[in-house]
Amino acid sequence: MTLLSPPAPPAPTATVTFEQLLEKVRYDGAYPTRRHAEGVVRRVLEALGRQLTGTERMELAARLPQEAACCFSSQPPTSSPLTGWGFVKDLAERTGGTPATTRWDTGSVLGVVGRIAGDDLTARIIGQLPDGYALLFGRAQLIRAA
Numbered sequence: 001m002t003l004l005s006p007p008a009p010p011a012p013t014a015t016v017t018f019e020q021l022l023e024k025v026r027y028d029g030a031y032p033t034r035r036h037a038e039g040v041v042r043r044v045l046e047a048l049g050r051q052l053t054g055t056e057r058m059e060l061a062a063r064l065p066q067e068a069a070c071c072f073s074s075q076p077p078t079s080s081p082l083t084g085w086g087f088v089k090d091l092a093e094r095t096g097g098t099p100a101t102t103r104w105d106t107g108s109v110l111g112v113v114g115r116i117a118g119d120d121l122t123a124r125i126i127g128q129l130p131d132g133y134a135l136l137f138g139r140a141q142l143i144r145a146a
Contacts, residue, residue, distance in 0.1 A: 016116060018065040024115075029108030042071045044109035047091045049075040051082065056125045063117055084132020103136075111138040 016024070026037035045064075049072040052060065057077065061069040082090055092102035114122040114137040126134050134141040 015063070016065060018067040021065055021068055021112060021116070024112045025108055028111055029105065031108075040105045041068065041109050043091065043095055044106050045071040045113075046075050047087065047094070047106075048110070048113075049073055050078050051087060051129060052125060053077045054128070056121065056128055059121055060113070060117055060125065063121070064113070081130055083130045084134075084136050086130075087132070087136070106136050107138065110136045114138060 022034050022037050022041060025031070025041050026034055029037060029040065031037040031040065045068055049057075057073075061073050064072060088099055088103045088106055091097070091106065092099045095102065097105070110133075117125065122137055122139070126137060126139065132141070
């Protein structure tokens, strides 16, 4: 008699459509049009894709709508991730935005992404990244023990 391990749970899949994601970001970010929100979503997800690696990267891509997952996965991860503030400054430089508006855009998108990802995955993502991302995801920034 052989014991079989229980089957692995199915991988989480996207729970919202791309259009729903855009509408949530549009509402949270107070953007005037869906098109504006879409541009912000694409830029922020591409930038996040450069920062995240491993299992968390794969799990987040699986939970995002296909169009959002493609944006997120289109950029290879960097070997040296940026801090949260470095992420905002880098994105502002790449897009020609100001740090203030880029911080707003980032928080608007990552807040929605964090809700889509769920608490556990979002906590693991924040734990993988350098300091400063918790606030971008709309969470309290806890001090890490030395």
